[in-house]
Ligand SMILES: NC(=O)N[C@@H](CC(=O)O)C(=O)O
């Protein structure tokens with residue numbers, strides 16, 4: 102089976118390729134790029150006006166299996182990823198049980214292989230049960246396929262334990278992904294501590310809660326030589342701490358989430374609990390700092406932190422509703438609307454932050470579009486204007502503050518190993 106994608110603008114950030122070119126796929130692999138004569142094509146996809154990019158890579162998703170299939174399963178999460186243009190994802194371990202044993206890790210990876218249309222990778226927990234008390238068998242989990250270690254949802258607070266985990270990670274040369282939140286400082290708030298939290302009678306989440314742990318973990322990385330990846334950076338000083346540590350050679354990377362480069366805490370006045378996320382939406386100054394971090398490379402990657410929750414849970418009062426929002430199906434629209442169209446990032450820079458850079462951080466082979474690669478390919482329509490519609494979500498959950506918002510830019514076709522897993526061009530009809 103040979104497929105030809107013709108007339109599209111092919112972008113491969115890895116080698117700065119950005120040209121109108123043909124892409125030929127055979128048996129799930131890319132066999133040619135450029136205007137080459139290829140015989141016996143079975144299927145032609147006309148990508149005129151579209152971008153042909155490496156399948157997108159999201160290194161921060163919550164697929165809720167095992168434990169919370171009513172929120173998301175690995176197969177519904179994968180369908181949501183495909184609809185958003187993502188072909189590879191890294192799952193977070195705060196499931197039930199948490200991904201803290203080889204057995205649970207293997208369950209997630211196997212279910213991903215058997216039931217998901219996209220490539221499902223997984224992190225493993227740093228501590229058993231994400232309780233911050235006993236380190237997991239990091240080496241065994243690493244050998245079984247864990248690509249990073251994290252207690253995402255929490256920070257491990259015991260410095261002796263954190264130090265030990267960083268030493269082990271350095272030995273294995275595997276990145277630690279850090280959710281930065283000093284919960285002794287932060288305690289019970291739901292929103293960024295400021296005018297909006299006051300107005301809504303919420304105790305608020307002080308920015309220092311995030312910054313203290315970013316600073317701490319940078320020091321641990323510096324001391325041990327481990328690779329540190331800071332998740333969902335939301336504050337201006339957080340970005341600055343990463344910038345300074347990079348300049349002195351610490352092996353640190355950072356990610357920015359679409360909601361943190363597009364929304365402020367004021368969104369809670371409009372969207373209520375749908376705008377409750379951890380770390381919280383902050384101020385205009387913070388949003389600008391996250392964008393500046395993405396622009397100058399302090400924040401290496403864009404990652405969604407796709408965090409599905411049921412409408413029942415989100416229907417509770419602000420203080421009781423869970424933190425998190427779905428993100429896979431709005432990430433491309435938000436990246437184009439807030440970063441590419443306003444010319445903060447070039448096309449190649451934006452695609453790099455959604456493909457090759459996150460892939461490298463986690464040591465994956467995804468995120469490239471070159472001869473010999475797996476045909477994981479996404480077709481994007483950068484000009485497509487659309488309105489976020491909860492009913493159209495492939496995710497099981499609808500907890501998004503972006504519902505009803507108009508965005509410009511969308512994934513229209515997603516392919517994994519040459520197989521179409523999402524199609525709104527009507528080519529598989
Ligand atoms: N981001 C969130 O607000 N929630 C995440 C946990 C996390 O990423 O910290 C979740 O699992 O729901």
Ligand SMILES: [Zn+2]
Pocket residue numbers: 253254255280332333379380
């Ligand atoms: Zn987190």
Ligand SMILES: [Zn+2]
Pocket residue numbers: 161162163193253254406408
């Ligand atoms: Zn998360």
